[in-house]
Amino acid sequence: MLARRSRVAVVFVLACGFYLFHKALFSDSGLVGFDFTIPHDTQIQYPFKERGINARDAKKAEAVKEVMKRTWSLYKEKAWGFDEIKPVSGKHGNSRNGWGATIIDSMTTAAVMGLTDVFNDQYDWVVNHVDFNKAQGLVDPFETTIRYIGALVSTVDLLEAGVISAPSPSFREGILAKVKTLADNLGPGFDTPTGMMWPRVNFTQSLGVDVYGRRHEHAVVHLARAGSHWLEYSTLSHLTGNKIYLDNSTKAWDCLVSNRRGEPWPGILESPRSIWTGLPAGTTRTLGAPDDSHYEYLIKAHLLAPNGSTKQYARRWYQAMTSAQKHLSSTTKSQTNPHTFLLSYSKNRYENKVGHLTCFIGGNILLGAKYLSQNSLFSFGEALIEGCHHSYDSMPSKIGPEGWSWMPRESHLRPPHFPGPITLSQKEMYEKTGIWATETNYNLRPEVVESYFYGWRITGEEKYRQWAWEAFQAIVRGAEANWGYAEVDDVTNLRKEGNLRDNSESFWSAETLKYLYLIFEDPELCNLDKWVFNTEAHPLKRRF
Numbered sequence: 001m002l003a004r005r006s007r008v009a010v011v012f013v014l015a016c017g018f019y020l021f022h023k024a025l026f027s028d029s030g031l032v033g034f035d036f037t038i039p040h041d042t043q044i045q046y047p048f049k050e051r052g053i054n055a056r057d058a059k060k061a062e063a064v065k066e067v068m069k070r071t072w073s074l075y076k077e078k079a080w081g082f083d084e085i086k087p088v089s090g091k092h093g094n095s096r097n098g099w100g101a102t103i104i105d106s107m108t109t110a111a112v113m114g115l116t117d118v119f120n121d122q123y124d125w126v127v128n129h130v131d132f133n134k135a136q137g138l139v140d141p142f143e144t145t146i147r148y149i150g151a152l153v154s155t156v157d158l159l160e161a162g163v164i165s166a167p168s169p170s171f172r173e174g175i176l177a178k179v180k181t182l183a184d185n186l187g188p189g190f191d192t193p194t195g196m197m198w199p200r201v202n203f204t205q206s207l208g209v210d211v212y213g214r215r216h217e218h219a220v221v222h223l224a225r226a227g228s229h230w231l232e233y234s235t236l237s238h239l240t241g242n243k244i245y246l247d248n249s250t251k252a253w254d255c256l257v258s259n260r261r262g263e264p265w266p267g268i269l270e271s272p273r274s275i276w277t278g279l280p281a282g283t284t285r286t287l288g289a290p291d292d293s294h295y296e297y298l299i300k301a302h303l304l305a306p307n308g309s310t311k312q313y314a315r316r317w318y319q320a321m322t323s324a325q326k327h328l329s330s331t332t333k334s335q336t337n338p339h340t341f342l343l344s345y346s347k348n349r350y351e352n353k354v355g356h357l358t359c360f361i362g363g364n365i366l367l368g369a370k371y372l373s374q375n376s377l378f379s380f381g382e383a384l385i386e387g388c389h390h391s392y393d394s395m396p397s398k399i400g401p402e403g404w405s406w407m408p409r410e411s412h413l414r415p416p417h418f419p420g421p422i423t424l425s426q427k428e429m430y431e432k433t434g435i436w437a438t439e440t441n442y443n444l445r446p447e448v449v450e451s452y453f454y455g456w457r458i459t460g461e462e463k464y465r466q467w468a469w470e471a472f473q474a475i476v477r478g479a480e481a482n483w484g485y486a487e488v489d490d491v492t493n494l495r496k497e498g499n500l501r502d503n504s505e506s507f508w509s510a511e512t513l514k515y516l517y518l519i520f521e522d523p524e525l526c527n528l529d530k531w532v533f534n535t536e537a538h539p540l541k542r543r544f
């Protein structure tokens with residue numbers, strides 16, 4: 001034990017030395033030129049009311065709510081208390097430590113939809129049944145934070161804002177006691193020289209560990225895991241008055257947020273990182289998974305608590321997005337109908353591949369670019385959303401695939417020759433649409449409708465609502481199963497035998513259905529000028 005400790009200490013001292021040396025060499029900030037003033041009064045959401053627009057489409061909102069009700073009642077009947085229902089067989093599974101992920105993750109959906117009975121059942125589960133001192137398996141701090149902690153702190157904000165009525169006068173204490181227990185049990189995860197979190201926590205041992213349950217100094221994490229606690233933890237500190245959560249999550253993110261000169265593309269970081277030193281342990285540069293919400297949270301951190309000390313996050317976001325526009329943006333070859341997608345970069349090569357998960361970024365760019373009044377960036381965000389819509393529109397099912405490729409127009413990129421479509425059906429799809437699916441499944445993911453939500457709420461353009469409605473109909477048609485809604489194996493061929501996978505993650509009700517509902521409901525509900533959504537679609541109240 002001692003030997004290991006001292007070895008660790010040596011590594012840490014060396015890393016600090018390297019860092020200070022580096023800092024001395026490149027002392028002035030790479031954010032020079034990015035030091036524009038950050039407004040604090042820009043209106044983000046389109047002024048529907050001021051323009052006399054009744055933007056509520058009650059019929060469509062109701063249709064989405066019906067799907068939520070069906071999802072919920074089948075879960076309750078067949079899988080109550082388990083993390084998720086198996087929608088094809090009607091069985092159940094625990095993929096999130098057995099705390100009833102579907103119940104807790106969809107509390108805020110029940111709240112915004114006004115499903116009081118559902119919400120009361122969920123509240124009862126949280127305060128009277130779930131035990132956050134016991135966990136099935138190793139606990140993933142990232143998933144736990146965005147789904148469980150995010151949902152619970154959001155619930156307090158929503159109840160206090162009167163979005164749903166309180167199931168009991170003591171709801172605040174009831175919920176906060178539970179979420180504190182959970183966050184405190186995750187605490188040992190922060191126990192690293194950098195403060196970056198271990199990839200897992202063993203609750204029995206109260207120790208941070210790697211994904212196999214081991215402790216060693218080679219543990220690495222991807223960017224999203226370092227940065228995606230801040231919104232939830234700073235809210236928890238705000239609600240409990242205990243600064244430890246804010247402090248820990250701030251420190252965990254610090255070495256990614258503070259700028260280093262010598263980043264080839266300022267703001268875009270190499271991933272993964274060593275949790276021991278904070279330094280890169282890999283060479284991938286992407287805005288997509290598994291680095292996504294690091295970028296997403298930079299602008300949202302400032303929006304949540306817009307003050308002088310959070311400006312650094314907004315600047316860092318702007319820097320990263322500007323670099324992405326310059327280095328990762330790619331346009332398809334078609335002259336008549338071009339589409340824009342994001343490349344990724346790994347081992348000194350670009351990859352002409354993008355995925356459904358990356359589609360959150362168009363909406364995130366609209367949010368930040370609108371706030372910071374950056375028009376060119378705003379157009380880039382719109383183009384990226386259009387590209388994601390094209391991925392849906394190109395599939396025979398009208399549901400977008402998990403991953404797809406295109407032939408980049410840019411001729412200066414390395415490698416000069418990108419891999420093209422391989423199979424006959426890929427070639428046919430490429431001829432017709434300019435893209436081809438590389439992973440044909442759809443996992444009930446939200447990112448595309450999430451970006452439509454931002455598109456609609458920020459621009460007021462009808463096309464986003466229309467795209468959302470088309471996506472909703474296509475998903476319900478393609479994913480409906482006997483016991484809920486299931487992952488689709490092949491969006492290019494819905495008639496395929498056994499096309500539904502017996503799986504349904506909690507983000508289906510937490511995110512996908514919530515964003516769809518909010519697109520058709522009164523835009524005053526979770527107005528973007530008052531709320532910030534965490535990466536699991538749990539709305540948090542902005543603090544001015």
Ligand SMILES: *[C@@H]1O[C@H](CO)[C@@H](O)[C@H](O)[C@H]1NC(C)=O
Nearest residue numbers: 136137138202203204205213
């Ligand atoms: C947590 O640690 C305990 C004690 O070393 C061990 O028995 C257990 O298997 C670990 N838990 C998991 C899920 O690996």
Ligand SMILES: *[C@@H]1O[C@H](CO)[C@@H](O)[C@H](O)[C@H]1NC(C)=O
Nearest residue numbers: 183184187188190191244248
């Ligand atoms: C905060 O971080 C320290 C490590 O620096 C850890 O020991 C502690 O448990 C953490 N507490 C919480 C509430 O996260």
Ligand SMILES: *[C@@H]1O[C@H](CO)[C@@H](O)[C@H](O)[C@H]1NC(C)=O
Nearest residue numbers: 234246305306307308309310
């Ligand atoms: C800004 O907000 C953060 C997060 O809530 C808080 O910790 C900090 O004290 C605030 N700073 C100022 C100058 O108000």
